Amino acid sequence: MTDLGDGTRCLHAGLPEPVPGDAFLPGPVFAAPYHLDPWQGQGSSPNGYGRPDNPTRRLLEAAIGELEGGDCRVFATGQAAITGLLLAVLRPGDTVLLPADGYFPVRAFATDVLETIGVRVVFVPTAGPYPSLEGVRLVLVETPANPGLDVVDVAALAERAHAAGALLAVDNTTATPLGQRPLDLGADLVVASGTKALTGHSDLLLGYLASRSAELVGAVTSWRTVTGSVPGAFDSWLAHRSIATLDLRLARQSANAAAIADLLAGRPDVTGLRWPGRPGDPAYPVASTQMRRMPGVLSFDLGDADRVGRFLTASRLVAAATSFGGTHTSADRRAQWGDDTPPGFVRLSCGVEDTADLVADISAALDAAGPA
Ligand SMILES: Cc1ncc(COP(=O)(O)O)c(C=O)c1O
Numbered sequence: 001m002t003d004l005g006d007g008t009r010c011l012h013a014g015l016p017e018p019v020p021g022d023a024f025l026p027g028p029v030f031a032a033p034y035h036l037d038p039w040q041g042q043g044s045s046p047n048g049y050g051r052p053d054n055p056t057r058r059l060l061e062a063a064i065g066e067l068e069g070g071d072c073r074v075f076a077t078g079q080a081a082i083t084g085l086l087l088a089v090l091r092p093g094d095t096v097l098l099p100a101d102g103y104f105p106v107r108a109f110a111t112d113v114l115e116t117i118g119v120r121v122v123f124v125p126t127a128g129p130y131p132s133l134e135g136v137r138l139v140l141v142e143t144p145a146n147p148g149l150d151v152v153d154v155a156a157l158a159e160r161a162h163a164a165g166a167l168l169a170v171d172n173t174t175a176t177p178l179g180q181r182p183l184d185l186g187a188d189l190v191v192a193s194g195t196k197a198l199t200g201h202s203d204l205l206l207g208y209l210a211s212r213s214a215e216l217v218g219a220v221t222s223w224r225t226v227t228g229s230v231p232g233a234f235d236s237w238l239a240h241r242s243i244a245t246l247d248l249r250l251a252r253q254s255a256n257a258a259a260i261a262d263l264l265a266g267r268p269d270v271t272g273l274r275w276p277g278r279p280g281d282p283a284y285p286v287a288s289t290q291m292r293r294m295p296g297v298l299s300f301d302l303g304d305a306d307r308v309g310r311f312l313t314a315s316r317l318v319a320a321a322t323s324f325g326g327t328h329t330s331a332d333r334r335a336q337w338g339d340d341t342p343p344g345f346v347r348l349s350c351g352v353e354d355t356a357d358l359v360a361d362i363s364a365a366l367d368a369a370g371p372a
Pocket of ligand 1: 207
């Protein structure tokens with residue numbers, strides 16, 4: 001399906017061949033054990049036990065794998081996918097490079113777990129500069145990074161990593177596989193939270209990993225089977241159903257983000273605006289060449305926590321909530337979660353509301369919030 005447009009690919013991703021009388025997307029298969037052949041036992045069918053085997057989950061993996069351009073394994077959450085990758089690949093004595101400005105629980109995991117088992121952890125800001133990669137086993141980057149939205153040139157970093165014998169993994173959560181295809185850019189692995197824009201309805205948790213290396217996918221599959229962090233059949237089915245509209249949702253989210261970025265850029269009472277799709281943003285030169293689409297997420301500073309509270313109270317359409325990528329616009333004051341951001345720093349996730357409604361609402365809410 002690589003010759004087709006994004007909308008068509010999302011709609012058909014992972015669907016089985018049509019069979020008269022069958023559903024387009026077969027319903028969830030709820031099973032812990034499956035019937036086995038009494039004589040041949042295990043191996044007599046692709047489904048023996050629900051932890052390693054589930055047909056609904058496999059269809060979802062086929063869908064995400066098609067979009068990312070690799071072999072995919074899904075996990076119960078994004079954190080399960082990322083920590084699974086780190087623990088499946090890293091051994092005591094290894095060095096890993098992680099983003100200094102990325103999703104904070106990954107940093108917490110690195111210091112609370114990886115360092116205590118003898119893995120050397122080096123934190124590097126997403127925009128660089130990157131140190132020598134000699135002796136490094138794995139480089140994990142988040143681009144665009146959450147919540148600061150800096151980016152890194154994946155192709156250039158992949159070249160440097162491979163020259164030094166390191167693996168490069170890219171967290172593709174913010175971009176989604178329609179926003180960028182890290183495996184095409186030379187990365188060895190993609191990891192992501194499917195909780196965000198990929199599934200986009202704020203109703204499930206999901207993680208995934210994709211790679212073109214059978215060895216890496218094999219190691220991660222074994223890891224998942226023995227540690228057990230699999231999504232259930234219903235969540236897998238809901239996720240697959242949601243991916244059908246990814247192209248439509250992203251198009252509106254991205255258009256809304258562009259309009260809100262224009263609005264905020266013109267307001268003297270808003271500082272620190274970041275959106276990688278805006279010419280003049282520090283991320284724009286790399287983002288506009290390596291990304292296929294811009295995300296619906298932007299960030300800015302309203303000065304202090306009180307003003308953020310007044311803004312969120314005054315808005316009719318912006319929900320105070322964490323996470324991002326959902327159909328409803330939401331905003332999150334990141335300092336409350338422990339991110340190393342100023343007290344008035346806001347990550348805004350644009351939903352799929354009508355652009356004019358959103359612009360009018362945010363403009364009025366900022367007016368109502370008054371000065372910091
Ligand atoms: C960039 C990034 N990676 C990973 C995760 C973890 O995903 P999950 O919440 O599905 O475990 C998040 C969650 O916000 C994220 O923003």
